[in-house]
Structure formats: structure tokens, C-alpha cells
Amino acid sequence: MPEERAQQTFEIAGGDFGGKLMVTRRTGRAVRSALEEALMDLPKGGTLYVDTRGVELMDYSFADEALGILASRVASGEYGERHLVLVEEDRDMLENVEASLMQRSLAMIRVDEVGAEPAIVGKVPDHLVDTLQAIYDAGSITNTALAAKLGLNNTACNNRATRLAKLGLIHRKTETAAPGGRQYAYERIA
Amino acid sequence: MKTQLELNVSSRGAMSGVLTMGSLDPAFAAATEVRGEPVEVDLRTVEFVEPAGLCGLAALLEFLCARCQDVSLTLPRRDVPAYLERMNFFRIFGDRIGTNADVEALEERRRHNPGTLQELINFHTEEEIPGIIHRISEILENQGYRLRERVAICSTLSEVCANAAEHGVSSFGAYAAVQAYHHIVSGSRRRGEEVLIAIADGGVGVRETLSRNPKYAEETATDNDALRYALEMGVSGTGEIGRGGGLALVAGIAARSGGSLSLRSGTGRVTVYESRKNSRNVPRFPGTFVRVSLPRTPQEKPAR
Numbered sequence: 001m002p003e004e005r006a007q008q009t010f011e012i013a014g015g016d017f018g019g020k021l022m023v024t025r026r027t028g029r030a031v032r033s034a035l036e037e038a039l040m041d042l043p044k045g046g047t048l049y050v051d052t053r054g055v056e057l058m059d060y061s062f063a064d065e066a067l068g069i070l071a072s073r074v075a076s077g078e079y080g081e082r083h084l085v086l087v088e089e090d091r092d093m094l095e096n097v098e099a100s101l102m103q104r105s106l107a108m109i110r111v112d113e114v115g116a117e118p119a120i121v122g123k124v125p126d127h128l129v130d131t132l133q134a135i136y137d138a139g140s141i142t143n144t145a146l147a148a149k150l151g152l153n154n155t156a157c158n159n160r161a162t163r164l165a166k167l168g169l170i171h172r173k174t175e176t177a178a179p180g181g182r183q184y185a186y187e188r189i190a
Numbered sequence: 191m192k193t194q195l196e197l198n199v200s201s202r203g204a205m206s207g208v209l210t211m212g213s214l215d216p217a218f219a220a221a222t223e224v225r226g227e228p229v230e231v232d233l234r235t236v237e238f239v240e241p242a243g244l245c246g247l248a249a250l251l252e253f254l255c256a257r258c259q260d261v262s263l264t265l266p267r268r269d270v271p272a273y274l275e276r277m278n279f280f281r282i283f284g285d286r287i288g289t290n291a292d293v294e295a296l297e298e299r300r301r302h303n304p305g306t307l308q309e310l311i312n313f314h315t316e317e318e319i320p321g322i323i324h325r326i327s328e329i330l331e332n333q334g335y336r337l338r339e340r341v342a343i344c345s346t347l348s349e350v351c352a353n354a355a356e357h358g359v360s361s362f363g364a365y366a367a368v369q370a371y372h373h374i375v376s377g378s379r380r381r382g383e384e385v386l387i388a389i390a391d392g393g394v395g396v397r398e399t400l401s402r403n404p405k406y407a408e409e410t411a412t413d414n415d416a417l418r419y420a421l422e423m424g425v426s427g428t429g430e431i432g433r434g435g436g437l438a439l440v441a442g443i444a445a446r447s448g449g450s451l452s453l454r455s456g457t458g459r460v461t462v463y464e465s466r467k468n469s470r471n472v473p474r475f476p477g478t479f480v481r482v483s484l485p486r487t488p489q490e491k492p493a494r
Contacts, residue, residue: 061436
């Protein structure tokens, strides 16, 4: 299992933003700044669980402003190696989150509850899906071991995993491998 | 001498006597000719006002009040003035226009209409929208609307109002109204219930907004081209990724539910149904207007 990294849960409906009804970009911006703050309060490598389960309605404008833009900033490395996971059941409301992530060619990891099996919201390129699945199955895996598992050479494997790390879907760290070598290892974020 | 603005209220068929957006067309056309002289809008052929007609009338009166001092409304007797009163129409326009209706008498017998989900409301900024949504959501919940229906109605209202607040900047802002009916109002005389949502603003319109983005030159050649394009996912005036999804998604919700979304601006009008999109050239509307029909499927009564 991966070493314990910090995690924090942020309940959107619990804040002073709009309770069960999340509408407009303006509200989305307010929620996003609160989420950014919570994210930056985490040590590097930490995961912020964004819990939207108490929300009844999230319009597209809100979803894009609060989560779409946040995911795009995670993907551009703005928050360092800090990760985002959506806590939400598979229900209609996800459509707007999904639509925003699809527009942005991004994806997020989603769980029904903290600790539950992860799923994907949004778009992960087809050729990366197996790689993502293998990393989540392993929990934590070195580049060499992952390459062997997927039948890829080390460089191709590294490229794919790096792309997943950039999308914010996995955690990547450098491991010192005996003797004297260093290589990447990948971990699931939820 | 007063300039009379005539309406085109159909006297036959399903929409007989109904004040729709379309029935205001001749009045909008004539209104552009008004140069400060007294104007009278004649509603005497109207028997029934739907939210689209109400928001359209509000936009027309704003347009007229900006052009002349003396604007009056001639109303038929009975139902129409009472409905307008219940929809807060006189609260918004009472001080600015003259009318033959006895508004004070109407106020006395003011009653709540359970089908009214949102009276005529005037708004200017995005900041006002969450309050509007919270209120209508509470009404819908109290009236037993299911979560899915509440989400459809509320997200349609919030997205379209947000567009109006963002792009529809004008001296009067925008108007919205929502009404539920125990019958189908739009088009055919099917059985069922229907919720109608209407929003009108006095802004620059869809084509002008989209053509601010030079890369959309081809898609904004006509008003109808611009409207069709605006209804596609991810099309917005700023062209930023992630923008321009709201309208496409709420049009999809309406279409999938068996209803429709109609978008009107300039001389174009596009209506989105489940399996088709209709475009029509129409007389110029000075702003942007959206009408959404959401049919309700009968709710199964819980066994007692």
C-alpha cells in the first residue's frame, strides 16, 4: 500500500455558499477560492476530497467555474503535487461536472465515499485507461514494474504515467532504487 | 393623438386569444417608429397571457417608456388584468404606464395562484440569481415536484438568467416569469401538464455578442446562424474553454423531456425539439428572448 499521505474533505453544501443549490459562475468562483485555500493548506502529495453529496442542484456554470477550472489548474501544476478527488454518487448531477471536464479535455477521480472504489468523471484518453487501471490495481508501483505489467518499454510507460500525473489522476514520486538508480513510482490518489 | 400599437393575437386554433411573444411582433415593429408621441398598446383581443407574452410585454413597455413619456395599456375586462396583477405586473409598471384597468380594485381581491412559480421579476446582475433559484426551488418542493423536475426548472432558469445578466446588459436588465399549467399550452392539445419559463433582456443580442469573437465571423452571418451556433456546446462570445455550455445543456434537458427551448434575437428564432431544430426569420426583437417548455409526466400517486 502507498505510504499515508495527507487528506482532507471539503463538504460543499456545508459551507456558506448556497447550501443545496449551487448556481452561477459567481457562486462557483467563491467555492473555488475556498477549495484552492483548502488545497494549499495540504502538504505536498495530499489529496483534497471535494464532497458534493449534499448538493441537490449544480448548474453547468457553477460546475465549470468551481470544478472545471479547478481541475484545469491542478492539471497545469498550479497547486504543486496536490490532488483532487470528487466524492459523489453516480447520479444526474454529475452530468454538468462531466460536461465541463469534457469541454476541457480533463478528468477527475470520483468515489462514492472516501475509501470507496474510484471511478472516472470526464475524459481520459483511451490509451491511458489501462495504465490508470493498472496503477489503481497496484496501489503503488514503480515504472519498471508497471512497464512489465503493461508490456511497454520503460520510456513509453513513463510517458503514459506522466500524462496521468499531469491530469492530476495519480501521484508520482521519485524512488531511489538500489543500486544507485532512481526511478518514478506511481500511486493512486484515492 | 395617440399612436396605437396593434397586436397579432390569433383568433383560432390552439393559441387562440393567447398573448405570446409572436403576438407582440407588430407592436415591436411599430415601436421603432415611435418618436416621443403618446402610445397605446391594445390588449383587448387577449384572453390569456403566458410567461413568454408577459416577459415580451414587459420588454416592449421598457422599449416604449425609453422613447416616450405617455405609454398606456388598454386591457380587456376580467381575467387578464387579474392575472397581470397576480404576476406583479402593476407593481413593476403601475407608476410608469396608464391603464383602463382599476388596479386598486384588483389588489383588493388579490389571490394566490398556485400555478405561479415565479411572478414577473426584473433583475440586473448575476448576484440576484441564487436568491431567485432558492425561492422557486422551495415553491416547487412544497408543491411536490420531484427532484429531477426541480433540477430541470431551476437549472434552466439559472443558466438563462445568467446569460441575460452577462450579455443582456441594458437599462432595464432582464425579465423572467415561470408558470405551471395543468394542461399543455404549447402547440398541440395533448393531455398533460407543462411548465413555461420565459426570460427577455434588452441587450445587444446573440449575433452581436458572438461576433465580438472574430473567429466566429462565418457562424454569425445571419441572426439565425448565430442562434443555431450559440446552441452548440462550448460556443461563447469570449471563446474561453469551458464557457458556453449552459444554454446547450438546458436546451438538451428541455428537448429530452419532450419540451422545447426557443431562442430569439434580432430577426432570428430557433426552436430546439428532441429530434429537430427549427429556424425562422421573424420581425426584429430588440434583445434576446428565451422560452422553455418543460412538460410534466404524470406523477404516480403513492398508495395510501
